[in-house]
Amino acid sequence: MRFEAITIKDIATALGLSTSTVSRALRDSHEISVETKKLVRAYAEEHNYRPNPIALSLKEKRSRSIGVVVCEIANSFFSQIINGIESIAYDRGYNVIISQSHESYKREVIDLNYLASRSIDGLLISVSMETTNFDHLKSLHNKGLPIVFFDRVVDEIDTHKVIIDNSTGAYNATVHLIENGFKRIANINISEHSFIAQGRLSGYKKALQDHNVPIDEKLIRYCEHGGQDYAELEREMDALFAQKKKPDAVFAGSDTMTMGILRYFKSRKMRIPEDIALVGFSNSENADLLQPALTVIKQPAFEMGKKATELLLKVIEAKRPDKDFENFVLPAELVVRESSERKK
Amino acid sequence: MRFEAITIKDIATALGLSTSTVSRALRDSHEISVETKKLVRAYAEEHNYRPNPIALSLKEKRSRSIGVVVCEIANSFFSQIINGIESIAYDRGYNVIISQSHESYKREVIDLNYLASRSIDGLLISVSMETTNFDHLKSLHNKGLPIVFFDRVVDEIDTHKVIIDNSTGAYNATVHLIENGFKRIANINISEHSFIAQGRLSGYKKALQDHNVPIDEKLIRYCEHGGQDYAELEREMDALFAQKKKPDAVFAGSDTMTMGILRYFKSRKMRIPEDIALVGFSNSENADLLQPALTVIKQPAFEMGKKATELLLKVIEAKRPDKDFENFVLPAELVVRESSERKK
């Protein structure tokens, strides 16, 4: 409480004690008499004393706050993760400072500099789609900043990671499409270099192989900006449907892309699932209200946020650095709805 | 940069100067020789010196950060506002600390205590739906904390406010329904006591009056939890449709409620707009992809965030307290789609 905030010094003066005595009384030190403690506590209570966290940060070189970097909080998946992060952080007395990269590498670097300069005790990050150079993260990590990656992790940095089982998620979605009679299943994925895209692609391919459906590389496309840029998505979709042998189903690699593709189909008056089926990763709360109701692969976002935060706090509060890092994998769930209904 | 951070003292020692000289050189004081400045700057640059914001906060009693309290970041309206807030704040060198009340009064009080103790320089808040007692805000305001309200404002506190023209938004939506042939238009609104609900209700009523449509109080209902609680919404809807003279259109007072009502209709197999038309406040990016595509009243959320932040920074950085507060009103836009199509 910055405004007219009462300090230890104020209490000391008022009670005719020294600041150290007051400080100790407040922290219930055994070397302070019961009476003094009572006195100090009563006064502090009455005047609503709150220790100044800024001063504490300066002294303790820790801020009891953790930084979070995501691409976009307006994305359900990430806002659900943030809720998970908060649920743990607040319980443990940590503040959460949220930054958005908006999928920009440049912005991510700025965010990180900012957070680092605010003396965050640790960092939770899902890297931007544009990020291919990880020096900014390595540098912070080398300086000893505890980092836990979630969702979009960085392989080259050795620390805890919490990810989704992208491969199995993609596998199940693809199998579902195959079993419902779809044969030419396209995969529109996020940036090719990303860890996530790789996992999703591998699950997709494995499903095709396991069911003796030939893999056609022409049915696999990437959007560098992961659907944030609708024009890019449109370009890729146009290219996909310009082919002679057109797909009869599309498997989309991210929430934004799933919505974008749905928009694309509607604007082209393509009927779903009659003309084209659609399944995509999405954590939207309203996927069931869409036209058509969307079959999605849903990720345990809240759980992911919780787990990542627990791991981070473990590192932050560890007495000695632990070199034994977890790679925690959470399952994705296939929710079947109209957009992938059995082909007649 | 908490980790091995270089300080002014380090620079002073390395260069054989005093900390004050270094400090002044860094701030380009006129009383430092050009040479010394150059020397200090070069060294600082080379070692990537960054002033410690914690120390600055302690000294200056300001943190260059502003607190934001919203009910839910997962709500498009609020996440868009936050993007607006950030866009201004970062430009002006302010950090944004986001807290969610989850529509809980208790949580709002906790959030506020927390933010206040973190020495925020100012507060942007849209109060929770549960909040009817404003003492926690008054107290902070009286202590001199600059506050700007947005969207859900508190009348009794005299400061800048940025709101939507709820009345005109509701008026236009209602007129649109009337002109499309709907006669029994229900209004499901958020908490009756709220400023927002009042505005929306008055616009709705005025539209009916202006078009000689009788006002039927039985068609007006409230959800205390603003649609967050689906069971409550369901109860109100059930009551609404249990009446003899059923509505032929529903005008919904918030994003969550709009989606909830859509879900309600679908679960009851009611066709939209054939059986029942629907128009609602919503900032969802995907309202056009729903079944049916939804007619919405869209609010300039990003602009709202920007404007509120500009006003707040004006107060924060004002030399002398200004008693002349703005009540900035932004227009809402009606976006017509299928869910309110003309009645045959």
Added chain:
DNA sequence: TTGTAGGCGTTATCAT
């Protein structure tokens, strides 16, 4: 032009 000292709020260390 540069240096010294004190203070922002707190706590740890070392007296008393």
Added chain:
DNA sequence: ATGATAACGCCTACAA
């Protein structure tokens, strides 16, 4: 059991 002092990193009034 309590107090004085120094320190965290920075800035600034005052000295030199």
